[in-house]
Amino acid sequence: MGDVIAEVRSFLRDNFMLDDAEIRDEDSFMAGHVLDSTGFIELITFVEERFGVEVADDEMLPENFDSLRNIAGYVERKRGAAAA
Amino acid sequence: MTTPLGDPYLLHHFFATTAARLPQKTAVVCEGARLTYADLASRAEACASLLAAAGVGRGDRVLLFLDNGPDFLAAMYGALACGAIFVPVNPLTKPDKLAYLLADTRARALLTHSALAPAWRGPVAAAPHLQVCVIAGDPPTAGDSPVRMTRWPAPTMPAGRSDPGTIDRDLAAIVYTSGSTGAPKGVMLSHLNMVTAARAVSGYLGYREDDIVACLLPLAFDYGLYQALMAFKVGATLVLERSFAFPVKVLQTLAAERVTVLPGVPTLFAMLMDMGSLGSHDLSRLRLITNTAAALPVEHIRRLRALFPGATLYSMYGLTECKRVTYLPPEQLDIRPGSVGRGMPNEEVWLVDEAGTRLPPGSTGELVIRGSNVMQGYWEKPEETAQKLRRGADGEVLLHSGDLFRTDAEGWLYFVARKDDIIKSRGEKVSPREVENAVCSHAAVREAAVVGVPDPVLGEAVKAFVVLKEGCAATERELIRHCMAHLESFMAPKHVEIVPELPRSENGKVKKTALG
Numbered sequence: 395m396g397d398v399i400a401e402v403r404s405f406l407r408d409n410f411m412l413d414d415a416e417i418r419d420e421d422s423f424m425a426g427h428v429l430d431s432t433g434f435i436e437l438i439t440f441v442e443e444r445f446g447v448e449v450a451d452d453e454m455l456p457e458n459f460d461s462l463r464n465i466a467g468y469v470e471r472k473r474g475a476a477a478a
Numbered sequence: 479m480t481t482p483l484g485d486p487y488l489l490h491h492f493f494a495t496t497a498a499r500l501p502q503k504t505a506v507v508c509e510g511a512r513l514t515y516a517d518l519a520s521r522a523e524a525c526a527s528l529l530a531a532a533g534v535g536r537g538d539r540v541l542l543f544l545d546n547g548p549d550f551l552a553a554m555y556g557a558l559a560c561g562a563i564f565v566p567v568n569p570l571t572k573p574d575k576l577a578y579l580l581a582d583t584r585a586r587a588l589l590t591h592s593a594l595a596p597a598w599r600g601p602v603a604a605a606p607h608l609q610v611c612v613i614a615g616d617p618p619t620a621g622d623s624p625v626r627m628t629r630w631p632a633p634t635m636p637a638g639r640s641d642p643g644t645i646d647r648d649l650a651a652i653v654y655t656s657g658s659t660g661a662p663k664g665v666m667l668s669h670l671n672m673v674t675a676a677r678a679v680s681g682y683l684g685y686r687e688d689d690i691v692a693c694l695l696p697l698a699f700d701y702g703l704y705q706a707l708m709a710f711k712v713g714a715t716l717v718l719e720r721s722f723a724f725p726v727k728v729l730q731t732l733a734a735e736r737v738t739v740l741p742g743v744p745t746l747f748a749m750l751m752d753m754g755s756l757g758s759h760d761l762s763r764l765r766l767i768t769n770t771a772a773a774l775p776v777e778h779i780r781r782l783r784a785l786f787p788g789a790t791l792y793s794m795y796g797l798t799e800c801k802r803v804t805y806l807p808p809e810q811l812d813i814r815p816g817s818v819g820r821g822m823p824n825e826e827v828w829l830v831d832e833a834g835t836r837l838p839p840g841s842t843g844e845l846v847i848r849g850s851n852v853m854q855g856y857w858e859k860p861e862e863t864a865q866k867l868r869r870g871a872d873g874e875v876l877l878h879s880g881d882l883f884r885t886d887a888e889g890w891l892y893f894v895a896r897k898d899d900i901i902k903s904r905g906e907k908v909s910p911r912e913v914e915n916a917v918c919s920h921a922a923v924r925e926a927a928v929v930g931v932p933d934p935v936l937g938e939a940v941k942a943f944v945v946l947k948e949g950c951a952a953t954e955r956e957l958i959r960h961c962m963a964h965l966e967s968f969m970a971p972k973h974v975e976i977v978p979e980l981p982r983s984e985n986g987k988v989k990k991t992a993l994g
Contacts, residue, residue, distance in 0.1 A: 427593075
């Protein structure tokens, strides 16, 4: 779980954030305007490619993607489902 | 509520009249919260009392730097009730530009949210005219800022403030728009301008009291703002979404709330139609779909009509400088799908040649607009104002749109091109100069040229051609990120190409037509 958080944080830092900006695990990307609608599409593409999961239309929800913690939980559930 | 004239004539009268008539009706649905007209009125009253107590009065500028939500609406009506002028600011705005807006308007008050603090903290501390900063969300921390920071006020009952004496010639709003010189220009809109536009647009679209109007566009964007103004004018319910970042969530809300009116821009409709699961959401209540900001591709018009057979589709064209210019009556859609229509009610439009002479049907020329919806000018920019607002043959001020159109034999209008080099991406205006300035502020960049390139979803995507300083290195991604830190995200280039030099004409000017 920590790996997913670290990798997504580094992706956001490299692509979207101000140099000195901090983001906590539970911060909403939407509320803090870290990402806009096209930014979320880039984020979802990154998650699919980097973690080998396929994101269905109806999984593109804030509870799965709107914070580092939510993404980590989502990736873990997807991997668990794939392994089962 | 009765106004001094009996009928509503100021922008906020329409909301106040409806709130008095339908106090228990749901005015706003936002992120699970439902507010009645009475709830929203008491929140607006609380903002008005706080602003008045802080010394904000007639003609003062009040910046609204807020996401879509009831707070934005309460702040807007609160400011108007004090006689102040509201300035909506896109919540994607970065510190540099917010500082410019605070300085340019000499704003007395800023209403914002704690989540946006990274953008406002610096600019607020350096804004000499700012007297009060009202913050929703987390309570403000005591800092060393010279500006008074205060928490968002709790709803209150009307408190018998003195009437600021506003008349319909007074400014209601200043809405900033990108200019080709790079510095954003404030479009000054009087109460009469906005009342005229809201009446005409809600009239020809036929907004009704039983409508459920979706607002997915930012309230800081004028067609988003007008959804609130028009819904509240007729006593409808407004379903406000913070963003279109999660289309499935938005669709679930549209279905659950049984939305009847869906206003959008081409990018929003393109994203919607890209979703495989669109058909699984019950949107059978939709009766109106309206498009603005840029023309819908004819293929998208066809698909939208096939997807939503029960809804009527309106193609429209507008400018912040007068809100709406034209609309195509839906019965014309099959006859001339590429047309943006004709002038709206209570407004006159026609084409002129370079000398300003009126052209007959079948011509190509610049579109000019005459009506009470035409702006008062650009805030403290007399030269730019003089270019756009010019006296016609009969001495009356006309708005020169800067856009070229052609008319068919029957006088219907078709968009041809812009006269300036402004890019339209995601329905927003992007000034190439503003983007070039941001790219060039990177230490490794010697010069840059920015153009729009076709993009299936965005309409036009922003592309920067960049020449690096000798001995310097920077990656494309690094330059995009640098722009993201200084510009609203829709302005940041989607593509960057590093080139050894820019193509130039004989007189040394960058030849943008050679880029793409």
